[in-house]
Each structure stands twice: as C-alpha cells, then as structure tokens.
Amino acid sequence: MLGRHAGRHAGRGPRQAAIARGQLTRAQHQPLFTTPPPGSSTSRPTAQQTKGRSPIGTPIRRLLPIRLALVRQLSGKPLPQRTSKLLNFGYRAAAWLGGSVVFVGIGVIGFFAYDASTYNTSHGHVDDIDVSAIALNPRRGGPKNLPMLEVFLDDDDSDEMRRQKEKPRLVILGGGWGSVALLKELSAEDYHITVVSPTNYFLFTPMLPSATVGTLGLRSLVEPIRRIIHGVGGHFVRARAEDVDFSARLVEVSQTDCQGIEQRFYVPYDKLVVAVGSVTNPHGVKGLEHCHFLKDINDAREIRNKIIHNLELACLPTTSDEQRKRLLSFVVSGGGPTGVEFAAELYDMLNEDLIQLFPKLLRNQISVHLIQSRDHILNTYDETLSKYAEDRFARDQVDVLTNSRVSEVREDSIIITQKGADGQTITKELPMGFCLWSTGVSQAPFCKRIAAKLATAQANRHALETDTHLRLNGTPLGDVYAIGDCATVQNNVADHIVTFVRSLAWKHGADPENLQLRFDDWRSVAEQVKKRFPQAVAHLKRLDKLFAEYDRDQSGTLNFGELRELLVQIDSKLTSLPATAQRAHQQGQYLAHKFNKLARATPGLRANQIVEGDLDAAVYKAFVYKHLGSLAYIGNSAVFDLGKGRGIAGGLWAVYAWRSIYFAQSVSFRTRMLMAMDWAKRGLFGRDLMSY
Structure with missing residues (x-):
C-alpha cells in the first residue's frame, strides 16, 4: 500500500509524504480501547454520556474514520460504497448507449469521409491518348x-x-x-x-422468380460485365x-x-x-404470343407490371365479376424449378401483401394453376420431395394439374388436354388473365x-x-x-470403338474388326473409355462381370461385335448433363x-x-x-435434392438455408448487400407492388 502511495504522491514532495506516513504510523500504534486511570471520574460514564456510544467504546468510532481516510489518501482508491442493482444497471445501460452512439458516429463520419473521396473534384487536363x-x-x-x-x-x-x-x-x-x-x-x-x-450485365437467374413479385429488386440480380472484365484486363463489345x-x-x-x-x-x-x-422451347404450341417468358431481367419487369396491372383492373367498378375472375386467374405452364418457384412466389405475394393493400374480395377470387406434363412436378427431384411440394401447394390452394399438356393459348383462355385415371383424354378450357410459359429450353x-x-x-x-x-x-x-x-x-462411347482397339490391333497384328480381346485387353480398353468419357466411370466398376456377361460364346474373349454391344449398353446409361447454372x-x-x-x-x-x-x-x-444438389423454393418452405435418394424439405429454416446458399453464390459483394437489404425491406415494409 505504501508503495502505491509513494507512486501516486510522488509529485507532492518529500515533506508532505513523510508527514502522511507519520500520521499513519501513529494511528496504527494507537490502541483501539483506552482504560481511564483508577479513580477517574470518567471511569464509569453516566447514562447520558453512554447514550449513542458504541458498546465497544468511543475511541473506535473516532479512530476508524481517521485510519480509513489515511488509507484512502495513501492508496488512492475510493472507499467501497453500496449501490442498488437498478442504479448499476442504469450505469451500464448508459455506458453501452454512449459507446454505441460513439461507434455509430465514427461509422457515419467514416462513411462520409470515404464518400467524399470518391468524387473527382479536380479540373485538371487529361493528357492526349495515343490511339x-x-x-x-x-x-x-x-x-x-x-x-x-x-x-x-x-x-x-x-x-x-x-x-x-x-x-x-x-x-x-x-x-x-x-x-x-x-x-x-x-x-x-x-x-x-x-x-x-x-447485354452489358450478368444476371443471377436463380432468383428471377423473386424479382417478378417484388421480393427482390431488379438491380439486386445484375452485375455490370465491364466490372467483371476489368479484373482480367479484357474488352467488352456490346x-x-x-x-x-x-x-x-x-x-x-x-x-x-x-x-x-x-x-x-x-x-x-x-x-x-x-x-x-x-431460348424457351415452344413445343409447337399455338398462341404463345399471349404468354410471358422468364429468361432475362426485362421478362421479370414485364411480368411484375402485368400482375399489378391485372390487380388494379380487378379493383375497378366497371369490371364485371366474370372479367375479374379471368384477370385473377394465373396459369403457369411447366412444373420444373422455374415454374414451381414462380407459383410459390406469386402465392406468397397474394397471401401476404395483396390481402393488406387490396380489397379482400380479390384474394377470394384469385386462382393459381400449375400445369405439368409428367406425373409429378419437380420430376427431376427425388419423388418424396416432389410429393412434399404437391402437398404444400394443395394446402395453399394452388391447383396442380399433372399429366396435362397445353394444346393452345388464346388471349383470354388456355386449352389443355389431361389424361385421366382411366386413360381417357379430357380437354379443358381455363380462363386466363396471365400465363407464364416455362417448359424447357431450345x-x-x-x-x-x-x-x-x-x-x-x-x-x-x-x-x-x-x-x-x-x-x-x-x-x-x-x-x-x-x-x-x-x-x-x-x-457416344460406342462410336469410338475403333479408336479404343486400334493400338491393340496393331499390337496383335490383326484387323480391328477381327480382333479377339482377352480380359487384360478389355481392361486396357476400359481405362481408355474412362479417360475419354469420365461420366462412364460409374458403369465400369465391375469389369469382370461385364466381360463375363457379354462373352456370349464363353470363349474367354470378346470379339468386335460383343465389344460394340457392351459399349452401346454403357451409352444407354449415360444421361445428358442438366441445363442449369x-x-x-x-x-x-x-x-x-x-x-x-x-x-x-x-x-x-x-x-x-x-x-x-x-x-x-x-x-x-x-x-x-459433379452434381452438388438442386434447390427449389416452395412458398415459405424449400426442398433440397442432394442426389442418390437423399433429400431435405422444411419450413422457414429451409427458406433461410436456401437464401444463404444463393446469397453465397452471388457474383459480387455489391449484389449480396442489395439482396440482404431487399429481404430486410420485405420483412419491414412488404413487397414492392408498383408498376413502372
């Protein structure tokens, strides 16, 4: 304690420090209790004198404050004081609030300082450029x-x-x-x-359905191509x-x-x-000029304007009940990921934003139809995920029409043919105010x-x-x-059969078509096939089994015809790569x-x-x-197809996972920030339901 006192009071001078030490020393040697001399009048105090005194005597009440004051003076520490919990909480809250204000203030000042540095205020002359x-x-x-x-x-x-x-x-x-x-x-x-x-921009296509209903802004999905090219010193020609x-x-x-x-x-x-x-595959259907497509940013803008236009027309007093139902009939042709996600986004907008901003009558008369030519929507996904999506749409009253094909699109209706459970073909006409055509590519x-x-x-x-x-x-x-x-x-593995056996034919001195391949020769051919067609590796794991299966005459060799038959069988198992991002x-x-x-x-x-x-x-x-899985948004839920029969489906937690994956895949920090702000704006203010 004295050491701390010496450091704290080094500036007071040696004389003052010595006086303070002496006072402390005398206080330490002073007894706490003093006994008066015998016969003294103070040996037994009166009741008036003892009133208010401590049972242990007067001196302690007089000396303790002195000693504590001296200790406080020498140590520099304040005496412990008792404060209420509420007061302590108030102190901490004030400190936290003050720190936050300072932090935010520094951030704002830093932002304006950076923003000011981005303006070119110089008026210097640009030197001539040699071209x-x-x-x-x-x-x-x-x-x-x-x-x-x-x-x-x-x-x-x-x-x-x-x-x-x-x-x-x-x-x-x-x-x-x-x-x-x-x-x-x-x-x-x-x-x-x-x-x-x-086009002079890159478009983040997986999130296009979100832009059609105002969940995301159009600018959040595009990045200038010139900014990307600048990183490699390239040139752009529009x-x-x-x-x-x-x-x-x-x-x-x-x-x-x-x-x-x-x-x-x-x-x-x-x-x-x-x-x-x-481009979108028309499949030879008549009347596609009455449909909308979803391939680029202009398509998303036109779709949003058309949806809002129909909603506004449905509110007019001059619109009949029949016209209103037609305007509010939304048809999606194609049950793949694009069609399913658009139908889901459309339902979310109608259920969350339209019911608050438009007459409730519109919500009761709106209908969403999803037409799919196969047995299930999302037919390239695992069957359990397809069934989950269908059940989700059924709960949300989205009309899913499977085993159905569009035969004609008219200005105010769409003609479909549907195969019934008994195998009979049924023709239906649906009133239509909007149709999205999303049926494959060409x-x-x-x-x-x-x-x-x-x-x-x-x-x-x-x-x-x-x-x-x-x-x-x-x-x-x-x-x-x-x-x-x-x-x-x-x-086309089988078409390269001559290439695969040419070296073996030269080695054995025989014509390729007359060559007899032993198992070692077949193993050599299989290695060439794997190297040239890596996607065939999964079908060439059991070479001995394949060799025995196609050795029809059990001769222990494969002739040219048997080898061709084997390679054709491998061809049939290879599938085309998906047309995905x-x-x-x-x-x-x-x-x-x-x-x-x-x-x-x-x-x-x-x-x-x-x-x-x-x-x-x-x-x-x-x-x-390498297939890394497929994702699809299903109206406040999402499904994940991980391949090999593995799949995940869930509610809002899956939606956040779906967003996180696409957020990470976004092409730049700028678009990531814009997407995050758009999702936040949707939660705070709702979707953007303006047409422009």
Whole structure:
C-alpha cells in the first residue's frame, strides 16, 4: 500500500509524504480501547454520556474514520460504497448507449469521409491518348469484306493493355454463368480477352422468380460485365453474334448504331468460347404470343407490371365479376424449378401483401394453376420431395394439374388436354388473365446456324455437341469450345470403338474388326473409355462381370461385335448433363483452369515442336460434372435434392438455408448487400407492388 502511495504522491514532495506516513504510523500504534486511570471520574460514564456510544467504546468510532481516510489518501482508491442493482444497471445501460452512439458516429463520419473521396473534384487536363489508326478506322476483310475489330480503342491505355495485344485472342460469346466463371478463374496475363454479348450485365437467374413479385429488386440480380472484365484486363463489345467462319477464325457480330442502322463487323479469334445460352422451347404450341417468358431481367419487369396491372383492373367498378375472375386467374405452364418457384412466389405475394393493400374480395377470387406434363412436378427431384411440394401447394390452394399438356393459348383462355385415371383424354378450357410459359429450353438461332455448318458432326437438334474436353465437334481441335445451356457433352462411347482397339490391333497384328480381346485387353480398353468419357466411370466398376456377361460364346474373349454391344449398353446409361447454372459454372471454371495450364505449357510444347494434335488431352483431364444438389423454393418452405435418394424439405429454416446458399453464390459483394437489404425491406415494409 505504501508503495502505491509513494507512486501516486510522488509529485507532492518529500515533506508532505513523510508527514502522511507519520500520521499513519501513529494511528496504527494507537490502541483501539483506552482504560481511564483508577479513580477517574470518567471511569464509569453516566447514562447520558453512554447514550449513542458504541458498546465497544468511543475511541473506535473516532479512530476508524481517521485510519480509513489515511488509507484512502495513501492508496488512492475510493472507499467501497453500496449501490442498488437498478442504479448499476442504469450505469451500464448508459455506458453501452454512449459507446454505441460513439461507434455509430465514427461509422457515419467514416462513411462520409470515404464518400467524399470518391468524387473527382479536380479540373485538371487529361493528357492526349495515343490511339491506333486501325482502331479508329478498321480495315476490311473476311469473306463478306466487313470491318475487322483487330485493335481496340483502349489497347494503349496502359502498359498492361499494350502487353496483352501480343497474347492469343480469346473471344467469349455471351455473359452468363459459364462466361463469368471463366473470367473469374482466368489468368489475366495469358490472353487478350474479348467478351461479346448483347447485354452489358450478368444476371443471377436463380432468383428471377423473386424479382417478378417484388421480393427482390431488379438491380439486386445484375452485375455490370465491364466490372467483371476489368479484373482480367479484357474488352467488352456490346453486340450480337450472328455467324462464325471457322476456317478464317472470324466471328460475325451485329449492332445497331446511333442512327438506327444495323452494322456488322468481324471479331478475330485464336480461341473461341460459345456460351450464348438457350431460348424457351415452344413445343409447337399455338398462341404463345399471349404468354410471358422468364429468361432475362426485362421478362421479370414485364411480368411484375402485368400482375399489378391485372390487380388494379380487378379493383375497378366497371369490371364485371366474370372479367375479374379471368384477370385473377394465373396459369403457369411447366412444373420444373422455374415454374414451381414462380407459383410459390406469386402465392406468397397474394397471401401476404395483396390481402393488406387490396380489397379482400380479390384474394377470394384469385386462382393459381400449375400445369405439368409428367406425373409429378419437380420430376427431376427425388419423388418424396416432389410429393412434399404437391402437398404444400394443395394446402395453399394452388391447383396442380399433372399429366396435362397445353394444346393452345388464346388471349383470354388456355386449352389443355389431361389424361385421366382411366386413360381417357379430357380437354379443358381455363380462363386466363396471365400465363407464364416455362417448359424447357431450345437452341438459340445463332447455334442453329453454326450447327448447320457442321451438319455431319452436329446431330443433336436441341444443343451443340462437344467432346468431353468441351471442344465443339466438327471444328479444329483447340479452336472452338461450347459451354452452358447451348451445349451438351456427347455420350457416344460406342462410336469410338475403333479408336479404343486400334493400338491393340496393331499390337496383335490383326484387323480391328477381327480382333479377339482377352480380359487384360478389355481392361486396357476400359481405362481408355474412362479417360475419354469420365461420366462412364460409374458403369465400369465391375469389369469382370461385364466381360463375363457379354462373352456370349464363353470363349474367354470378346470379339468386335460383343465389344460394340457392351459399349452401346454403357451409352444407354449415360444421361445428358442438366441445363442449369451449376453445370455452366463448373464448365466455365474447367475451361479457365485448362486455358491457364495450356498457356504455361505452350512454350515447352513449342520448344519440342509439338504444335498440333490433341494438346488439351496432353495437358489436362476431361471434364467431369459433379452434381452438388438442386434447390427449389416452395412458398415459405424449400426442398433440397442432394442426389442418390437423399433429400431435405422444411419450413422457414429451409427458406433461410436456401437464401444463404444463393446469397453465397452471388457474383459480387455489391449484389449480396442489395439482396440482404431487399429481404430486410420485405420483412419491414412488404413487397414492392408498383408498376413502372
């Protein structure tokens, strides 16, 4: 204690400190109880004198305050005081509130300081920029003698851009999931990158149904393509791809100029990635001009405006009861994830927001119909999840029509044919105020044109066919790739039988068609099949069982015909990859990793004079799709199909998990924050029910 006192009172001077120590020493040696001398008049106090005294005597009441005061003076600590719990709580609350105010104040000041730094208030002169004459006046060439986009206006903006001019030209057609995944993983210094797309934004398609009813804002689902390209020092051309000259390595694109005249020009490439997506499949149904589609951000805006327009018309006194019921009849054709999620979002909006802001009569007359051609909605999901979704919709009074097909769409009604339980076909007419057409995808016109050029190598009518390295069939190896909804990986194992047995035929000195394969030979062929077609690995686990099954004559060998039959059987078990954002994302990442490795391996390949052949297979493995599960929102609940018969379904906790997954997959921090704020606004203020 004295040590603390000495430190605390070092500034008081040595004389004052010595006096204080002396007082404390005398107080310590003073007895607490003093006995008066015998015979003293004070030896027995009177009653008046003892009134108010402590039983232990007067001196303690006099000395204790002195000693405590001296101790407090020397130690510098306050005497303990008793305070109420309520007062302590008040102190803590005030301290917490004050700290929060200070913290928020610092945050606000910091925000305004940052915001002020983002404004360019200087009025300095921008130096002249050197721009190539070819960029300002491009030369003409190619089969149609069109302008050639060989040099860009910003090729000389920086040293990095100048260095990239000498790199191989990588042209990417489209700005969807595959393209963005490719750009995010691509090494910036290896290629001269150009993205050609008619839209200058990336669209987060899984959340489009939420934007149709105002749960999310439209701006929360888009990210500028130029901001994404900036990370790899690439270029963006807002134009539409029209055709490709594979021999001259030229992409023909078109765009409307400032005078409204369509202009066409060429974009040269060394490597081309086709990722233009797909269009909605009409299935030959008449009257689709009366339907809405849900493929891009403009579709979502039109759908929201149409829904709100119908609701407002239904409130007018001039609207008859029959017209009101028709206006409030919403039909969704297609029971896949898009159709199901839109129906769920529509029901949520009608049940949560419309009932508060519109006359309650509208809620009683609204009907939602979901038409599905299969036995169940979400037919690609596990059956238990499909049944869960159907039960949920039945509880919410959403009319699910399975085994039904749309035969015609009219301006105010829709004609469907439904197969009954007895096998009889029933024709129904539903009054309709709105119809969403969501029944699969088909080839875009651009893909149809280039598929026609490669007719012998492109037999699929729905998508461009690629090999397992995602190279477009019919084009020079390593020149053109196709990913996303516009493409499908070819599963033609049996068509490559001659390739698989060629080395064995040379080894045994026999013609491939007369070759007899022993089990060791069959194992060698199976390894080649696995390497070239990774998706066949699951069907080649029991090689001995397959060998015994197709050795029809029990000779211990497989002839050419038996081997072909075996490979055809494997072909039949391979399924096409799903046309989903998940698959496109994985393919974009795969191409980026392969292109990065090709760029690093090119100097070594050239040094060894290896410039032709299957370079992709030499430096990188074939593409393998890994299904990570499927999600679907089902009206304040969600389902998760994890594959192999595993599935999860639940209420609000599943909705939060569904949101969390898509929140994490969002392409940028900006869109994540906008999505979070939109979800918060929905809870606080309701959905945005304005049309504009």
